[in-house]
Amino acid sequence: MARKTGSHAEITGPKVREAALRLFARHGFAAVSMRQIAAEVGVQAGALYLYTPDKETLLFELLQSHMEDLLTAWEAEQKGDMPEERLEAFVRFHIRFNLDRAEAVFLSYMELRNLGPENFRVIEDLRKRYETELETILRDGQSAGAFAVPDTKLAAMAIIAMLTGVNTWFREGGRLSRARVEEIYWDMVRKSVSA
Amino acid sequence: MARKTGSHAEITGPKVREAALRLFARHGFAAVSMRQIAAEVGVQAGALYLYTPDKETLLFELLQSHMEDLLTAWEAEQKGDMPEERLEAFVRFHIRFNLDRAEAVFLSYMELRNLGPENFRVIEDLRKRYETELETILRDGQSAGAFAVPDTKLAAMAIIAMLTGVNTWFREGGRLSRARVEEIYWDMVRKSVSA
DNA sequence: GATTGAACTGAACGCACGTTCAGATAATCT
DNA sequence: AGATTATCTGAACGTGCGTTCAGTTCAATC
Numbered sequence: 001m002a003r004k005t006g007s008h009a010e011i012t013g014p015k016v017r018e019a020a021l022r023l024f025a026r027h028g029f030a031a032v033s034m035r036q037i038a039a040e041v042g043v044q045a046g047a048l049y050l051y052t053p054d055k056e057t058l059l060f061e062l063l064q065s066h067m068e069d070l071l072t073a074w075e076a077e078q079k080g081d082m083p084e085e086r087l088e089a090f091v092r093f094h095i096r097f098n099l100d101r102a103e104a105v106f107l108s109y110m111e112l113r114n115l116g117p118e119n120f121r122v123i124e125d126l127r128k129r130y131e132t133e134l135e136t137i138l139r140d141g142q143s144a145g146a147f148a149v150p151d152t153k154l155a156a157m158a159i160i161a162m163l164t165g166v167n168t169w170f171r172e173g174g175r176l177s178r179a180r181v182e183e184i185y186w187d188m189v190r191k192s193v194s195a
Numbered sequence: 196m197a198r199k200t201g202s203h204a205e206i207t208g209p210k211v212r213e214a215a216l217r218l219f220a221r222h223g224f225a226a227v228s229m230r231q232i233a234a235e236v237g238v239q240a241g242a243l244y245l246y247t248p249d250k251e252t253l254l255f256e257l258l259q260s261h262m263e264d265l266l267t268a269w270e271a272e273q274k275g276d277m278p279e280e281r282l283e284a285f286v287r288f289h290i291r292f293n294l295d296r297a298e299a300v301f302l303s304y305m306e307l308r309n310l311g312p313e314n315f316r317v318i319e320d321l322r323k324r325y326e327t328e329l330e331t332i333l334r335d336g337q338s339a340g341a342f343a344v345p346d347t348k349l350a351a352m353a354i355i356a357m358l359t360g361v362n363t364w365f366r367e368g369g370r371l372s373r374a375r376v377e378e379i380y381w382d383m384v385r386k387s388v389s390a
Numbered sequence: 391g392a393t394t395g396a397a398c399t400g401a402a403c404g405c406a407c408g409t410t411c412a413g414a415t416a417a418t419c420t
Numbered sequence: 421a422g423a424t425t426a427t428c429t430g431a432a433c434g435t436g437c438g439t440t441c442a443g444t445t446c447a448a449t450c
Contacts, residue, residue, distance in 0.1 A: 028309070030226035031225035033437060035437080035438090047397070050398080154371065157364050159357075161359070162360070165355070183345070188350065229409080230407080239429050241430080244409070250408065
């Protein structure tokens with residue numbers, strides 16, 4: 001070996017992904033060069049290819065691990081039994097998780113088109129799984145008479161779009177705290193599906 | 196002159212903008228080359244510079260004219276007097292207009308970061324003017340006791356995000372008609388701001 | 391202290407980029 | 421018919437791209 005066994009590689013690998021995530025989110029996938037990423041990491045461009053086979057795969061892995069983190073975190077969430085509790089948990093979770101990972105969220109909404117067809121489908125499937133989580137809550141609530149939504153699929157899309165929109169305007173230390181934002185959105189969502 | 200006075204120019208100019216809009220929306224600003232746009236128009240790359248000083252300005256003018264069309268169309272809309280009527284008009288208008296111009300909408304949400312600071316500010320101001328239109332409706336409705344929104348600014352952002360989200364999933368000829376989609380979204384929005 | 395091999399450099403590959411511009415083309419005007 | 425000029429071509433400019441790879445470095449191992 002060389003350079004402290006499993007040391008530089010275990011440091012540089014994550015640094016590459018962090019730099020790529022930040023730069024892709026800021027400037028867009030196509031506008032960021034491998035050389036820029038390398039410079040951010042403090043390494044020459046060629047060295048990046050020890051950590052990714054190519055640029056598209058680097059993007060794909062960022063998106064994939066983001067979506068998997070999202071699903072894993074949601075599964076681990078305390079959810080309650082009643083439809084209204086479950087919906088509230090989803091709303092608060094989505095806002096909280098997305099604000100914590102604004103760059104990855106931005107990426108996975110904007111840069112899907114830079115993936116090849118197979119990679120695209122993988123991310124799309126993960127996204128659909130997440131959307132189905134919300135739709136299931138809405139359908140169960142509808143059956144139980146707790147909600148009155150004309151179309152659960154559409155309502156799921158509408159709610160997710162509304163919640164994800166927080167990322168476009170929320171600024172830490174601004175007029176509203178995260179907790180307050182969660183409250184207000186939950187209020188609007190609750191009413192929007194109410195009977 | 197040459198080539199039928201004011202003929203080719205009046206044809207090629209719009210064709211350039213149409214091709215640029217379609218390609219930018221499909222592949223992203225940075226990923227589309229001037230040569231691709233030229234090929235779509237049926238002309239050499241150099242000829243594009245008769246119609247735009249540079250690539251960024253081409254993007255800027257697409258975004259600017261889209262936002263101005265949006266504001267103009269909204270001003271021309273029948274709006275009613277009561278807060279609830281005005282809100283309904285906004286919801287239906289936004290969905291209808293955005294579905295009709297999906298590519299331009301996509302562009303103006305995704306490619307703002309490719310503008311220089313001055314151009315960016317121009318588009319941001321136009322967008323803010325549109326958001327303020329909705330916020331005014333909500334504030335008036337709140338004052339009149341017709342709505343109960345904890346924060347009109349936030350509610351405006353939430354509603355616009357929700358409505359714009361239609362563009363990500365709606366497909367012509369799909370399960371739901373435009374009219375039905377308008378109905379359902381109006382139902383959700385109405386309830387979400389209800390007292 | 392010699393050997394090993396993971397980690398990285400630095401230069402190179404062919405290619406495409408945005409933009410410029412001298413010159414060709416052809417519809418209109420005199 | 422000849423002059424004019426809006427429109428467009430085709431080649432070129434320097435630059436930067438993604439990717440490859442032979443060679444260098446040096447901590448860990450024996």
